[in-house]
Amino acid sequence: xxxxxxxxxxxxxxxxxxxxxxxxxxxxxxxxxxxxxxxxxxxxxxxxxxxxxxxxxxxxxxxxxxxxxxxxxxxxxxxxxxxxxxxxxxxxxxxxxxxxxxxxxx
Numbered sequence: 001x002x003x004x005x006x007x008x009x010x011x012x013x014x015x016x017x018x019x020x021x022x023x024x025x026x027x028x029x030x031x032x033x034x035x036x037x038x039x040x041x042x043x044x045x046x047x048x049x050x051x052x053x054x055x056x057x058x059x060x061x062x063x064x065x066x067x068x069x070x071x072x073x074x075x076x077x078x079x080x081x082x083x084x085x086x087x088x089x090x091x092x093x094x095x096x097x098x099x100x101x102x103x104x105x106x
Contacts, residue, residue: 023062030054030063 033041033051041047046067054063 020060023060026062026064027055027059030067 030051033046034055038048041051050067054066057063057066
């Protein structure tokens, strides 16, 4: 006996339905944040402009993906190839002359 979810079309439809439901619920919860005070938003690490920016996304995009990422979303991630030449670390020798007793020099 085969399961209904083993049929590719049914499985894809189920995944799409689950995603649409999750996006709908998340958008509803983020919409509730519009009515919070600035102090309450600050407590959870958000600003009013963060909420507005999340709700300005198209209806099919999950607004929590924007809110849950890095605190400063305006800075793009810097990507570079793995084989790029990197600066070599430098070592600094610290003499023990200038340190106080019990102080560790790194």
